[in-house]
Amino acid sequence: MSKYESWQDVLDDTCERLRANGALQKGFKSLTCNADRILFCLQESLTQTRVDEWLEVLCSARHKKFWEKAFELRSEGNLCFGVQRYREAAEYYTRSILCAPFPAVCTNGPNQGHAEELALSFANRSAAWFYLNKFSLALRDIEQALQYDYPANLRYKLHLRQAQCLLKTASFEAAQVTLTDAEMALDLSGLDEEKLGKQAREIEMLRHKCSSKIPVEEELETDDETDEDELVQPSPHTTIPNASSALDSLYSTEKGRFIVANRDLRPGDNLFVERPYASVLLPSFSKTHCHHCYKRIRAAYPCQQCAQVRFCSTRCAQKAWENYHRAECGYLDLLTSVGIAHLAERVVLITGIGLLEDFMKSRSSLECSYLPVYQLITHEEDMHIEDLFQYSLTATLLLKFLERHTTFFTTTQLSERVQNLQLRAGVCSSNRHSLRGYIRSECSPQLKLYVGGLLLRHIEQLICNAHAITTIQQPGDNVIEEDGIILEQEQVRVATAIYPSASLMNHSCEPNITSGFRFGSTLVVKAIRTIAAGEEVFNCYGPHYRRMPFQERQTALLEQYFFHCDCTACRRGDVDDQILMALRCEYCEGPLSSVASSGKADCLQCHTTQECLEKEQKAFQMHDLFVQGVQLAEIESYGEALDRLQRCLAAREKLLYRHNKQLMETRDMVAKCLCALQRFREAVGPLKLAIESVRFVYGKHSIELGNELLKYGDVLMNATQESFARSGYSRELATLIGDTKRVLLQTEPIFLLHYGKAHPAIKELAGKRAKLDQFIARFKSPSPSEQRD
Helix, strand or coil: CCCCCCHHHHHHHHHHHHHHCCHHHHHHCCCCCHHHHHHHHHHCHHHHHHHHHHHHHHCCCCCECCHHHHHHHHHHHHHHHHCCCHHHHHHHHHHHHHHCCCHHHCCCHHHCCCCCHHHHHHHHHHHHHHHCCCHHHHHHHHHHHHHCCCCHHHHHHHHHHHHHHHHHCCCHHHHHHHHHHHHHHHCCCCCCHHHHHHHHHHHHHHHHHHHHCCCCCCCCCCCCCCCHHHCCCCCECCCCCCEECCEEEEEECCCEEEEEECCCECCCCEEEEECCCEEEECHHHCCCECCCCCCECCCCEECCCECCCEECCHHHHHHHHHHHHHHHCCCHHHHHHCCCHHHHHHHHHHHCHHHHHHHHHHCCCCCCCHHHHHCCCCCHHHCCHHHHHHHHHHHHHHHHHHHHHCCCCCCCECHHHHHHHHHHCCCCHHHCCCCCCECCCCCCHHHHHHHHHHHHHHHHHHHHHCEEEEEEECCHHHCECCCCECCCCEEEEEEEEECCCHHHCEECCCCCEEEEEECCCEEEEEECCCECCCCECEECCCCCCCCCCHHHHHHHHHHHHCCCCCCHHHHCCCHHHHHHCCEECCCCCCEECCCCCCCEEEECCCCCEEECHHHHHHHHHHHHHHHHHHHHHHCCCHHHHHHHHHHHHHHHHHHECCCCHHHHHHHHHHHHHHHHCCCHHHHHHHHHHHHHHHHHHHCCCCHHHHHHHHHHHHHHHHHHHHHHHHHCCEHHHHHHHHHHHHHHHHHHHHHHHHHCCCCHHHHHHHHHHHHHHHHHCCCCCCCHHHCEC
8 A cells, every 4th residue: 555645645745855855956947858857757766666656556456347246236236126226226236237247258267157147237227227117228228138148048037028118118019029039038938837828928918018009108218319420510610620610710929829700600600519539537427427428327338347437338338448448447546546637648548659659750741630639738838847747757657557557559550540530630631641550569668758758748738728528417405396496507527628629719708609518528619699700719718707706817817827817807807896796876776896995985887986884784794694594494494594584685685786696696595495485476586686687697698597597487387386276367377477488488598509409408498388388278268357366
């Protein structure tokens, strides 16, 4: 075991020791080439020792598959299944599938004679899916069980379940064929005459259902998977891969490379549709998202060699193996320990040693998809010497890992691999580098050192060019849609990726684009407002003017990206911050500036000066009341929480500017408590005002507004039912129905803009509209004279 708890501890301690003995300042600081920095780490005795120790500790456990563990987990799943805890059972079966050895490796060794374990786990999980009404998942698992040699004497059971799933999904002809398979499998079952008769009668009953085409009554979970190749690409650019032809790439000494529109762009226009050159899943999402494409996993599929990773399909498992997992298999403990540097290692793996050798020899003339990655800015000259050393030592660790624990430097590199990379870049055939196969027993020391330098270069680049792959996460504690609790959503980072073309966009704290992800990792960049021809296209690198105060943005951008931001929002200074935290003007109700030491403030709207010290003190006192209300709501004491929050709201409405963030949060919390108490009609008012503020703060196209409208739609749906139950058809009900329709229509374009039509929210909105139509159809609209107030 290492005395260090993390790789960062190793870096800090090594850096401190080299600083103390002078090696950092005398030797390392004078180096100007990345390859020389790697050579320094390879030759320095202390760094050699640290690298060797860390490799020994974290490469010793390979997370191999063992049938005993798979059997144990499957048995736990069976216990849960027996007491109808099907979801829990499915997770145990999934873990069993991950640990179960594949039949091909069960011919010898500790797993010999247990080739059936994988098939049994898939079959058992299919039973759990069946009872959870997830019939498409059950069918996929049945196919896997049959593929991996499910015991012949039990196959009739599997075919019967397969036929039942097909019936549930109205696949009647396929069900008939499967029932024939079940009849044939009965001959191998070894059952006695009585049991054979019972199974034959069940088959006959299912055949009758197939012939009758009995309609499906159960609520089915549909499989919405869409092939990634169906994603509509923008009109392709001739020189910027994955970009729209409406864009141009320009260069200036002040800005470097940047993107401008060459024609007028409208909100919603596609600007980039780009798959990542390389990407890495964050460890905290390894159990919920696919290791390769980053989609949320419905039913996990395993790696054939290790028990560490989960895939959403066998297709993703195969792609990962071909591109990078062959080298990483079983070593994720080491690779996740280095953080974002893992992505640098994956860039090198995906590129391949053959192309990297050619790149070393003829970089100036070689056109390939790796070139835009190589050309990304590093900011090496702006880095502190300690940071640069730590990056160098990390690159050295990854280099030694590739050399000692993989076949990266010795494997056969086929020319097709190089050709595929070039095709991905869209390089014309006349410009392609000549293709050839590579067969070597060992790479030259010069090439290994060059690869080490590239690893360091990519680590340097990722500090400024890594892109977060995000998704919408819905915390289960806050989602009680049927009972009216407001649905809360947040955007979370699930993976880190490198998108060479999209990285050409410069930063603005007030961007004119929005980025979303389709099919897990495909980046789609759209205009979020009108962009005139000649106008620069701006991304936001994280610090957004509506989400981070001015001074914090300036500091964050300088520390990570090494520049002072001079965008439109930053030129306004802290005015935006003042507005969102402003007191209310007693004359025009506009926002007041920050209160000066004199106790006075100026209205930013009518420019009057007024005494504000007492008002500021009262507003500060309301903070404690708000916190009390939130804490009570967290323990579900909604009545007491509502009392405090309503008192806080009444005071804040008198004291604060109408779009003050604190006022917006208070209204949202009041609405949440009212919904929890089933008082939906009362919740409509404060939530409507909160949404007006969200629109002002974040913009009419923002996902924040989309999420709030989604919640508002839920409240209105429940309010219509509450109103109808209370008073029947009334003017209030008619108003609520009209508002609900309007809100649902306003919500959809926002989610289409950010996430596309495949996002679950689009399906959810369609379901709500259908539900509202069904509700309206329950009664006939009476004449005005019959309506009750």
